[in-house]
Amino acid sequence: MHDSIxxxxxxxxxxxxxxxxxxxxxxxxxxxxxxxxxxxxxLGYTLGTIAALLIVLLxxxxxxxxxxSTTLGSTRGWLxxxxxxxxxxxxxxxxxxxxxFGWNLHTFTLVIMLVVIFSGFFGVYAYLRYPTLMTRNxxxxxxxxxxxxxxxxxxxxxxxxxxxxxEIHGVVLRSIENTRLGGGxxxxxxxxxxxxxxxxxxxxxxxxxxTQTGKAPAPLKxxxxxxxxxxxxxxxxxxxxxEALRKLIDMLSRKKSLAxxxxxxxxxxxxxxxxxxxxxxLSVTLLAALIGHIVSVFFYW
Amino acid sequence: MRWLIRRVLKxxxxxxxxxxxxxxxxxxxxxxxxxxxxxxSDLRAxxxxxxxxxxxxxxxxxxxxxxxxxxxxxxxxxxxxxDAGAIIEIGTTRxxxxxxxxxxxxxxxxxxxxxxxxxxxxxxxTKPTSLDQTWIAKRWPSWLGFLVVLGLGLLLPMASHFxxxxxxxxxxxxxxxxxxxxxGELDAxxxxxxxxxxxxxxxxxxxxxxxxxxxxHKATKAHADPALFNIPELGDARCATCHKDHNGExxxxxxxxxxxxxxxxxxxxxxxxxxxxxxxxxxxxxxPQFHVxxxxxxxxxxxxxxxxxxxxxxxxNSGLKFNHEIHLRSDxxxxxxxxxxxxxxxCHTPEPGGAGMKPIAFExxxxxxxxxxxxxxxPERELPHARVEAVVYTLDEFxxxxxxxxxxxxxxxxxIVRERRRPGSPPLSRQEQLEALAxxxxxxxxxxxxxFTGKACVTCHTVTPPRGTDDDWKVAPVRVAGAWYxxxxxxxxxxxxxxxxxxxxxxxxxxASNDLLIPGIENCRQCHAGANSASGKLASTCIxxxxxxxxxxxxxxxx
Numbered sequence: 001m002h003d004s005i006x007x008x009x010x011x012x013x014x015x016x017x018x019x020x021x022x023x024x025x026x027x028x029x030x031x032x033x034x035x036x037x038x039x040x041x042x043l044g045y046t047l048g049t050i051a052a053l054l055i056v057l058l059x060x061x062x063x064x065x066x067x068x069s070t071t072l073g074s075t076r077g078w079l080x081x082x083x084x085x086x087x088x089x090x091x092x093x094x095x096x097x098x099x100x101f102g103w104n105l106h107t108f109t110l111v112i113m114l115v116v117i118f119s120g121f122f123g124v125y126a127y128l129r130y131p132t133l134m135t136r137n138x139x140x141x142x143x144x145x146x147x148x149x150x151x152x153x154x155x156x157x158x159x160x161x162x163x164x165x166x167e168i169h170g171v172v173l174r175s176i177e178n179t180r181l182g183g184g185x186x187x188x189x190x191x192x193x194x195x196x197x198x199x200x201x202x203x204x205x206x207x208x209x210x211t212q213t214g215k216a217p218a219p220l221k222x223x224x225x226x227x228x229x230x231x232x233x234x235x236x237x238x239x240x241x242x243e244a245l246r247k248l249i250d251m252l253s254r255k256k257s258l259a260x261x262x263x264x265x266x267x268x269x270x271x272x273x274x275x276x277x278x279x280x281x282l283s284v285t286l287l288a289a290l291i292g293h294i295v296s297v298f299f300y301w
Numbered sequence: 302m303r304w305l306i307r308r309v310l311k312x313x314x315x316x317x318x319x320x321x322x323x324x325x326x327x328x329x330x331x332x333x334x335x336x337x338x339x340x341x342s343d344l345r346a347x348x349x350x351x352x353x354x355x356x357x358x359x360x361x362x363x364x365x366x367x368x369x370x371x372x373x374x375x376x377x378x379x380x381x382x383x384d385a386g387a388i389i390e391i392g393t394t395r396x397x398x399x400x401x402x403x404x405x406x407x408x409x410x411x412x413x414x415x416x417x418x419x420x421x422x423x424x425x426x427t428k429p430t431s432l433d434q435t436w437i438a439k440r441w442p443s444w445l446g447f448l449v450v451l452g453l454g455l456l457l458p459m460a461s462h463f464x465x466x467x468x469x470x471x472x473x474x475x476x477x478x479x480x481x482x483x484x485g486e487l488d489a490x491x492x493x494x495x496x497x498x499x500x501x502x503x504x505x506x507x508x509x510x511x512x513x514x515x516x517x518h519k520a521t522k523a524h525a526d527p528a529l530f531n532i533p534e535l536g537d538a539r540c541a542t543c544h545k546d547h548n549g550e551x552x553x554x555x556x557x558x559x560x561x562x563x564x565x566x567x568x569x570x571x572x573x574x575x576x577x578x579x580x581x582x583x584x585x586x587x588x589p590q591f592h593v594x595x596x597x598x599x600x601x602x603x604x605x606x607x608x609x610x611x612x613x614x615x616x617x618n619s620g621l622k623f624n625h626e627i628h629l630r631s632d633x634x635x636x637x638x639x640x641x642x643x644x645x646x647x648c649h650t651p652e653p654g655g656a657g658m659k660p661i662a663f664e665x666x667x668x669x670x671x672x673x674x675x676x677x678x679x680p681e682r683e684l685p686h687a688r689v690e691a692v693v694y695t696l697d698e699f700x701x702x703x704x705x706x707x708x709x710x711x712x713x714x715x716x717i718v719r720e721r722r723r724p725g726s727p728p729l730s731r732q733e734q735l736e737a738l739a740x741x742x743x744x745x746x747x748x749x750x751x752x753f754t755g756k757a758c759v760t761c762h763t764v765t766p767p768r769g770t771d772d773d774w775k776v777a778p779v780r781v782a783g784a785w786y787x788x789x790x791x792x793x794x795x796x797x798x799x800x801x802x803x804x805x806x807x808x809x810x811x812x813a814s815n816d817l818l819i820p821g822i823e824n825c826r827q828c829h830a831g832a833n834s835a836s837g838k839l840a841s842t843c844i845x846x847x848x849x850x851x852x853x854x855x856x857x858x859x860x
Contacts, residue, residue, distance in 0.1 A: 034557030158344045174369035182428035280439045285446030292455035296482040300502040
């Protein structure tokens with residue numbers, strides 16, 4: 001039975017977090033300070049201390065993640081605790097402040113913490129859903145294997161195309177040139193295989209030329225390679241060439257599907273990683289805000 | 302047109318040799334076909350891939366002959382004019398355009414890229430395939446966020462605590478100032494110094510001291526002398542134990558009953574017997590009967606009120622005789638101005654502020670009916686409602702004047718007094734003077750007797766006649782108490798929706814003035830419950846009626 005980070009050790013940390021929340025709520029309801037509940041009552045100080053320690057513990061996960069030789073719990077266990085205790089932190093901090101908010105450093109700390117936690121929720125979603133999608137997408141291959149296969153197909157297709165006609169060879173060459181996998185942050189997240197990027201580059205190249213050659217190609221669309229070939233096919237009557245062209249079309253279709261899978265693979269990995277670029281810097285920022293919050297509260301005690 | 306084609310041959314490690322060739326022609330063709338000037342066997346080259354033409358001014362025009370374009374200087378292009386030094390990449394071949402040299406009109410160098418160069422080129426062209434290969438990062442944003450927040454959120458405001466001008470500047474910029482450290486709105490009364498945090502927070506990392514509060518709240522009384530009542534909660538209490546600011550404009554008075562009841566419910570044992578007041582926990586179910594301040598006088602005649610537990614039927618010796626029932630008769634009283642019905646408000650009006658009632662004043666409330674006339678022959682004359690001496694002087698001087706003027710038509714007076722003195726008549730002889738004065742003295746004493754004990758003063762006062770000739774009339778001192786419950790602040794103004802009878806119902810039936818018409822605790826409990834409003838009554842905590850800061854001897858700044 002597969003244990004996810006949420007069900008690790010029979011959801012031990014879920015119960016810990018629930019117990020923590022229930023006890024905090026019970027104390028909050030029972031406690032009657034005489035004035036509006038706030039962080040300065042004895043319960044406020046207690047919940048605040050617990051919350052601060054929890055934040056430090058949660059930050060330590062980053063260190064535990066890279067401590068490969070330690071046996072102090074498993075990384076998955078730490079992550080399970082990190083997720084559940086981080087969720088409980090929302091309630092504990094809200095009870096700590098007595099639901100009082102203002103335009104100040106203290107509410108700023110709370111807001112940063114909430115952004116960190118909600119970005120973490122996205123991370124949990126990504127970690128639970130995307131590995132399965134990635135495995136299915138790869139269909140028992142690895143990304144390197146797929147890229148290698150694409151390279152091989154390129155070679156073979158080029159050789160085959162050369163045997164058919166120079167125009168076909170040119171079309172195949174263009175297709176190879178246009179297939180650009182990867183890209184910047186936005187490109188990776190949108191699973192583009194770079195054809196559009198190559199297209200815009202080609203357009204720019206045409207526009208940049210001082211005089212146009214007679215054969216400026218029309219705007220390219222995905223699959224147009226295939227269309228061009230089918231056009232050619234329609235105009236030819238030679239059996240051998242037709243056979244070769246069909247084979248070429250098959251090859252290029254396979255390459256297209258491989259390229260799409262690689263692009264999707266890149267996309268899944270990017271989605272699994274992108275939220276950390278918010279979660280980690282903001283949690284370090286949260287640490288600074290937390291230090292500021294605690295020091296300022298006791299500076300003007 | 303002579304073209305120099307120089308091929309680079311790499312033999313072994315590092316050693317490079319060249320093979321030179323000449324091409325004749327205007328255009329230099331590149332491709333995989335056999336008739337191309339530069340023949341490339343690479344499958345990635347088309348049969349007729351591209352052409353290079355010198356423009357004559359030291360530049361070359363490179364044109365692609367296929368729809369895939371050609372890569373010049375790293376960019377895919379279809380036609381471009383370049384200077385010498387431009388690099389054309391086709392597959393694993395690099396063609397560098399050189400400037401014309403020697404006998405040649407144009408020159409190119411052709412080199413095959415070895416494995417490492419190929420890898421370098423493809424690495425250059427490879428796009429990032431994972432996020433950590435792109436520009437986004439975790440480390441520098443983390444540092445940035447940490448330093449910015451720490452600096453602007455903590456260090457800058459902290460610096461402005463020590464350097465006030467910096468605080469003033471910050472408050473006028475969008476940057477966070479000490480205002481961003483405030484945990485809540487200040488009490489309305491503290492807003493006028495609210496921009497200067499160190500008014501109260503005088504010492505960093507120390508709680509707000511009492512001395513900060515008593516700078517303004519100088520005359521605030523203590524609660525009790527901690528030297529007499531050795532209770533930690535009394536002596537250790539700071540102002541901020543009960544009064545916490547930054548909790549909104551509504552003010553810092555804490556009405557929580559537990560602040561009082563936690564000590565007072567067992568104060569006797571807590572103070573080791575030093576406290577002599579009853580243990581009190583809650584108005585509704587744990588509060589003793591009120592103690593009433595009743596008027597009393599010491600042997601020397603000084604007003605010394607005494608405090609007694611209230612009981613129904615308690616008598617109060619105010620020194621006055623008054624019958625409420627007669628005065629409040631529903632069919633009215635005969636007054637000089639006709640029949641008039643009196644009610645409570647005829648005599649009892651609230652004083653300014655509305656706490657108690659104005660003192661009863663004879664002049665405004667009683668004289669209209671109870672006139673102090675003393676002589677039927679001079680009905681317009683009334684005695685002052687004043688001390689005995691003043692009354693006696695008035696009588697003496699009145700009758701002395703009558704005696705001197707004459708014309709006083711009393712049959713019992715001597716002739717010299719009855720006769721009216723006319724202008725031009727001779728002055729009185731010594732004998733006549735003595736007679737007149739003796740009459741005046743006698744008459745005045747008679748009038749005094751009548752007034753004091755006959756018909757006027759004795760109606761309301763207890764009068765003691767003089768024992769001998771040297772003694773005076775004595776009127777018992779009168780004190781209508783005014784403040785029966787001194788330890789609690791009751792105000793009629795807050796009870797204006799009620800009628801007098803709701804609490805002082807016995808007044809209408811009271812015939813004697815020593816009836817205590819002030820109600821006890823059960824009357825208040827008709828409406829007021831303790832801290833918890835039981836059965837719909839008004840929840841009242843201790844400070845609804847009592848003050849914490851009440852010590853008659855100590856103020857907080859000297860405690």
